[in-house]
Amino acid sequence: MTDDPGAASGVKLDYPLEYEFKIMGLAGDDFAEHARRLVERVAGAAPPERVRVRASAAGKYHAVSVVTVLASEEQRRAVYLALHEDARVVYYL
Numbered sequence: 001m002t003d004d005p006g007a008a009s010g011v012k013l014d015y016p017l018e019y020e021f022k023i024m025g026l027a028g029d030d031f032a033e034h035a036r037r038l039v040e041r042v043a044g045a046a047p048p049e050r051v052r053v054r055a056s057a058a059g060k061y062h063a064v065s066v067v068t069v070l071a072s073e074e075q076r077r078a079v080y081l082a083l084h085e086d087a088r089v090v091y092y093l
Helices: 031-043 073-085
Strands: 017-026 051-055 061-070 089-092
Touching: 017 031, 017 073, 031 051, 031 061, 031 073, 061 073, 073 089
Parallel strands: none
Antiparallel strands: 017 061, 017 089, 051 061
């Protein structure tokens, strides 16, 4: 991770757009919902049906993909900042 959690990769994004956040954390019954709510708190709608969960090979971690519609680059960066600051989030893309 960089010092700027939402740093752009040099690709210009055209908003509004559908965007997928990939969020990893310790496996738990509620981690997927926790990750979804983190995104929803900043971006607005993050419907449960747009969330996918995969367990790691050993089952210790969950990789959660949350798809939402973003209105701006500022909103995308704000979601990444929220993920960066959350103690339950181990890694994010």
